[in-house]
Amino acid sequence: MLNILKMAAKNLARYRRRTLLTSILITLGVVAVLLFVSVSGSFKAMMIGQITDSMLGHLQIHRKGYLASIDSLPLNKNITQKQLNKVEEILAAEEAIESYTMRIKLGAMFSNYAETTNIRLNAVTPDRELQSMPLLADRVIKGEKEGLLAKGEILLPELIAKGMQVKVGDSIVLVANNKDGSVNGQSFAVRGILEGITGPGGRDGIMHMEDARELLRIEEMEVSEIAIRLKNIDQMGVVFSSLQEKLGAMTNKEGKPVFEIHTWEKLSPFYNIAKMIDLMTLFIKIMLVAIVLVSIMNVMIMAVYERVNEIGTIAAIGTRPGKILALFVTEGFLLGILGTMVGTIISLIAIAGMNASKITFDFGRQTGLQLTPTIDSAEVITVVLIVIGIAVLGSLQPALKAARMDPITALRHV
């Protein structure tokens, strides 16, 4: 095998310019793929992190049918105290769950004493919310972040605060309908202004759970949703299935399930963007495969064509067809290795360079997001194996042609 490798390397060195051009082409392809994967992967991970760690959590539990009517924020589809106890028992048994937070989602009339508008609010228990949504505090762009908020305080979404000309420390009034249809009003101090983010609930205000219960005259504990944070997002599928099975076993008198559980992917439109990124990555990989396949096949077809007489000679003096095949496949393999190695090294240097230069970008209303491209070794190994595999595959057809060549015909070739 070593002799075949040496011989293949000598043959590649024979056509130096062609070998160089093909290797550069493969190198460029590898660099394009690895950089795209690292940058898009970093962007995706960052956006998913923003969404799950500041708003949605990894999983959410609601009463069955709540999500279908979420636009009207129905209070009569809240999870009751009794149901909540059962859910909490199930959640406590799941080791993969790091924490969870409970929310009452409500709509209210918002008044600054001069004007009135509608507002959507999440009522939360601040400690639990901060534990489950570690990036939430970062969304507070004005006002005190520490502790999120206290009873009697409210965090206003950026657009409403701007539209209603409300500042931190101002007093406002919320008026809401309770489940029975009666109206109640309460005044609050503006604790801070929240940055809006993409997706459901991204432009909702936040108030204290106890305030919401008072405003809505809810006596027993009840919540609209439970947002769950997992220790590791990679376990989401497993935990989802487990919870779905356990919660699905809880049925009402009609035998229908009481709860519904969703992953963040079902709740956020960003999931579609994430899928698009995955799809684009796939297309880029397909392009790389095409580049490698076409360039290697082209070079190897030329190599076979130019060396017909030589193939005839080595066949005549006793080289087995299998060895001739191996010789040409090894040439393709070495070309793949060369292009991949150089491409990988350049990509890793470029990724390190991008991280060092601290590139920032804006996404929607979020500005100054720092790009921190990373690439895991599994992705690098996958790309390397794909390129080398395709290089071997691309050289297989010309190599087979060489191996099957009739020595006499080959020797007569001029």
Add this chain to the structure above:
Amino acid sequence: MPLVEAKQLEKTYVSGDIEIKAIRGVDLTIEPASFVSFIGPSGSGKSTLLNMIGCLDPPTSGQLTVAGQDITKLDRNTAADFRGNTIGFVFQDFNLIPVLTVYENIEYPLLMVQKLPAPERKKRVFALLEAVGMADQAAKYPSQISGGQKQRVAVARALVTNAKLVLADEPTANLDRDTANRVIDMMKQMRDEFQTTFIFSTHDPKIVKNAEIIYTIEDGKLQRTINENGGNHA
């Protein structure tokens, strides 16, 4: 026991509806350590006969035995192994591998075909380099040596495997007269030294003059002549 024995050997090529009988019922016997020449006009079947003996082209019918092995129905791998171990080839255009040095070209069949250990390879290659007078050119590439030197290397490559038979197709066609003479002399010397049989397909009167047995091929048929003066060239 004869080295090459053919009985009623035939080769027919089919091109569309046309059948071309290149070799017609040839009987032939060649003894070990012979210096044999196939002569005849172009298209007479010399190369076809040489290719069949060289296990490169199977006969259409008849019997053909080389070094005691029936070579009429060998598969591609067995045929390749047989060629690598028993037969050496010298080509009109030398056919050296351009990316290999003189040393590596001679070493190639030992390395890639016979898979001999390095010390044995080295010993044999240097012995042949000395024998063909190319020891001082071992590190050069084919592009750096003359035509006559290339053919010497080709002869060394053919003999390095301890081949019992060397087939040479027009080996002097691309050489000037003096160089051709030296190459023929060297081949004869090799025959004497290694007891290898040389079979030539040629138009070159110098080779014909040196051959001990001359087979004249015409229209696919063979006529044997013993050359009493074979080897006594001027």
